[in-house]
Amino acid sequence: MSRSTADSASSVPLPTPKERRRLREALALSEEEVAEAMGVTRATVRSWETGRSAPRGRKREAYAKLLGTPGPTDLVRPEAEPPAEPRAQAQEHSQQPQPQPQPQASAAAAGNVRPRAAVKRAAKPPRAPSPAPAISPGPARKGPSKPPERLRPVAAEAPAEPAAPAEPAAPAGPAQPPALTPEEAFDALYAYAAPGLVHQTYLLTGRRRLSREAVEYAFHHAWQRWPEVAVDADPVGWVRATAYEYALSPWHRFRRAHRHPDAPPTEANRRALLGALLELPPSYRRTVLLYDGLGLDLPETAAETEASTPAAANRLLHARAVLGRRIPELAEPEALHRCLSALVAEAPTATLLPARAVRAGSERRTRGWTRAVLGVTAALIVVTGFTAATAPTRYIPVNAPGEAVDGVPVRGGPQKLSPEDLELRDKLRAEPNPGPERLVPAVG
Structure with a gap:
């Protein structure tokens, strides 16, 4: 190729x-x-x-x-536009049923x-999709949000000038918004999405301090990977997924500041709903908030929670059943969707750091990690070089000096022979006669 x-x-x-x-x-x-x-x-x-x-x-x-x-090859546009008659014939031909490849x-x-x-x-014929659990039809799901269009600054319209009487004015194309710098685009995304994400994370965890920390962490990572986030079709969804995963991490239970949730709200309805949500498992809580609170459809909810569509449907049904038992007024899916949507749409009251401080914190954290990695690498190089320089090139055995040891028992076995015993042994070995007379003592 x-x-x-x-x-x-x-x-x-x-x-x-x-x-x-x-x-x-x-x-x-x-x-x-x-x-x-x-x-x-x-x-x-x-x-x-x-x-x-x-x-x-x-x-x-x-x-x-x-x-x-x-x-x-499909993205190449023809230079000339076809005439009207062939275009009409093409439209009639396109209206006829065509076999799908x-x-x-x-x-x-x-x-x-x-x-x-x-x-x-x-x-083989295409296999039918796996039957997902039936979800009762709730209110119509709203389409996926398009934050990039919302974040584009609207260009101010210039006053129209009168056209010259001799030459007609050429039709002007759509006004292109001015290009944003990465810092301006990040600041616009932060101002648009951060307050709402803090409120949503609070509904997931019940901890205000943890929710602010999770959103700041998500935007720190977004600024570190800004070339990837800037071209994403849903940058708010990218930051939301990162904030949710950080907030629902089980390691926060070992931190004393986030071990217990904050005091519940004073309103009875909000207190009951928030308490029922916190009793759900984290994955079920996140699924019902995305589907019934934010209005995402089931495939998008499954993709964001990294689960299959049937698994997401089962989690949603279980969460609805638990919330319906705790709060009978929310047993119907429409009522639950209406209540969660109103709860999510509430005006956030959290005070956040400015976008410039978040960007500076992200860059400072990146520099700190870079310096730490370089320091550890340099320390390993120094220790390795010192060890290689001072290590012996051959093995030198260590001979310990002898020492007297007290309290050792007497060595077992036969006793040491006396001189008489040695003489008798030599005599017996020297006698050539092996018979019984050998044992007769000699008379001197």
């Missing part, structure tokens, strides 16, 4: 990780089937859908065709998949 082909394959646009998961479920494909068609493992497909990694080269092009996204066949045509497995799967 030439370099130009590799560059075009690596530049194939892919949808966001959440959209990849949604497209796969819309095609009624499981992770094992996608892994078999792409020639990778199931863990690799899961990392693609969670955003931890992305395919490259020909696998990227094959994965884009499998999901049905346009390839690099199988995703497995398109993946096999990409050239980097297993052809035998792709042919076998293309011959």
Whole structure:
């Protein structure tokens, strides 16, 4: 494969990780089937859908065709616009039902998949999606939020000047907003999302100090990875997921400041709902807050909690059942969604650090960790060099000097022979006669 082909394959646009998961479920494909068609493992497909990694080269092009996204050749626009009649014929032709290509066949045509497995799967009918637990239809889910559009500053409209009478004014295109610097974009994201995230994290943990700490931690990491967060389709969701994971970490129970929740609110309804939420397991609490509080749909909730869609549905049903038993007024899904939405939409009252201080703290923490790593590395190099310089080149045995030991018992075995015994032994050994007369004592 030439370099130009590799560059075009690596530049194939892919949808966001959440959209990849949604497209796969819309095609009624499981992770094992996608892994078999792409020639990778199931863990690799899961990392693609969670955003931890992305395919490259020909696998990227094959994965884009499998999901049905346009390839690099599909993004080229024609220079000239077709005439009206062929366009009308094309529209009539597009209205006719066209057979939908199988995703497995398109993946096999990409050239980097297993052809035998792709042919076998293309011959089989698509498997029906795994039945998820039935969720009672609540109020209509609102579409995914688009914070980047909200964060763009609106360009001031200049007063229209009268056109010259001789030449008609050319139609002006849409006004482009001025480009923001990374610092301005981060400050806008922080001002827009931080207060609400602190309030949401407080609903998850019941601890105000921990909620502020979690949001500051999330924005510290967002500024460290700002090139990645700036191009993300949902930067608020990126920061929200980081803040939720930090706030729900089980290690905070060993810290004395966060061992017990804060005092409950004075209102009876809010106190009962917050107490019922805190009794749920962390994963169930997070699922019901995302779905019924923020209005995310089920696939987005499952993707953000890193769970499958059926697992997220089961958690939601269990959380609704527990909240309905604790608070009978919220037994209906509509009532629970209305109450949680109103609770999330409350005006936050927490006082936060300015965005500039958060950015400075993130940079200071990065410098501190960098210096610590460099210091530890330098210390290891010094210790290793000192050990190599002072270590002996050969083994020198240690001979301990002899010492008198008292209290040792008498050595066992036969006693030492006296001179008479030695003489008798020599005489017996020297006599050649081995008979009985040998034992007769000699008379002097």
